[in-house]
Amino acid sequence: MNWTVxxxxxxxxxxxxxxxxxxxxxxxRTRAAPMVFGLAAIFALYFISKSLGxxxxxxxLSSFLGSxxxxxxxxFQDELRRGLTKVGLQRMFKKSGSTVYDKTVExxxxxxxxxxxNKVGALIVIQREVGLDEFVEEAxxxxxxxxxKLLYAIFMKDSPLHDGAVLIEEGRIKAxxxxxxxxxxxxxxxxxxxxxxxxxxxxxxxxxxxIVVSEENGAISLVRDxxxxxxxxxxxxxxxxxxxxxxxxxxxxxxxxPERES
Numbered sequence: 001m002n003w004t005v006x007x008x009x010x011x012x013x014x015x016x017x018x019x020x021x022x023x024x025x026x027x028x029r030t031r032a033a034p035m036v037f038g039l040a041a042i043f044a045l046y047f048i049s050k051s052l053g054x055x056x057x058x059x060x061l062s063s064f065l066g067s068x069x070x071x072x073x074x075x076f077q078d079e080l081r082r083g084l085t086k087v088g089l090q091r092m093f094k095k096s097g098s099t100v101y102d103k104t105v106e107x108x109x110x111x112x113x114x115x116x117x118n119k120v121g122a123l124i125v126i127q128r129e130v131g132l133d134e135f136v137e138e139a140x141x142x143x144x145x146x147x148x149k150l151l152y153a154i155f156m157k158d159s160p161l162h163d164g165a166v167l168i169e170e171g172r173i174k175a176x177x178x179x180x181x182x183x184x185x186x187x188x189x190x191x192x193x194x195x196x197x198x199x200x201x202x203x204x205x206x207x208x209x210x211i212v213v214s215e216e217n218g219a220i221s222l223v224r225d226x227x228x229x230x231x232x233x234x235x236x237x238x239x240x241x242x243x244x245x246x247x248x249x250x251x252x253x254x255x256x257x258p259e260r261e262s
Contacts, residue, residue, distance in 0.1 A: 039068075104146055104171045105245065109238040111151045112211050112220050121215030122155040123165040123195045125178070126245065130206035132167060132178075139164065139175040146171050155213075165198065165210075181205060185226070199223040209244055211237070 046061040064071075108124065115122045125132070140161060144150060146168065154176050155162045164177035183200035199210040203223045210223040220232045222240055232240070 039072075102242075104168075105238060105241045107146055107148050107151070108168070108211065108241060109234055111148050112213055112237060113234040114152060115155060115213045116218040116220050119215060119218040120155050120157070120213065121162070121195060122211070122213040123180070123198060124151075124211040125165050125167050125180070125199075125202055126209045126211070126241075127167060127169040127174070128207045128209065128245075130208065132169075132202070132206060132208065135165075135178045135180060135202070136167060136175040139167070139178040141175045142173050144173045146173055165202075183226075196221065196223075196228065200226060200228060203227075209241070 042061060042064065046058060046065060049057040049061065108126075112122065112124070151166065151173065153159060154166055154173075161177040165180050166176045167174045167178050180198035181201040182194065182197040183204055184197075185200065185204075188197065188200065193214075193216075195212050195214070199212045199221070200223055202208055203210060204226045207225070212221040212223060212228075213219075214221070219230060220237055221228055221230045222232055222237060223229075224244065229240070
């Protein structure tokens, strides 16, 4: 075997290992993980039945595995969408993003802190690279400069928009009263309400960052990429927003996590 064949073999193994590793990382701690083990068990049963001469069992499993591509697409459509979105958001594919200025981060932090102190529920979505226009169509489109008083007033209990989400894009309040998709992950804390499930839901479908203020206890949470960090104070929220928004991090950057809910 010459060096060219060796190099191709090593490259082939390395690429497959890289892809397999990132697929497993994407499925880790998601509802897809048990399904992956289930499919692995079916594959193992197929090879065992074939080696033992169990013709009928092997035929049934062979027919099932013959449509495995379609089955994988159906079972893992959410995970595949998130994975492809992450690939498209890697730096080599990204255009240079707009800067999120200190004032925007400061305004969001101060409004969230005030809402938390008064135990006013809130859901603030910060759009990044993935567009969220589909959630704006039925909402109230504002396209207003981010203003602390306006943002705080939207979430007042006598406001008709307080139950929906506010969408922030490039330092502007794009829309209010947005209805977001809920997450139905079995790993979610059953004590979490609709706002937190909506925050997790939008983070599972995009690269948005969401601030949630609990109406029950005023706790501030930050949600990104299907992960939730709870019980943040103003300083922690400000630091996380600066790092995630202003530094233009890669999609793999983590939030400081005093407590995680996935």
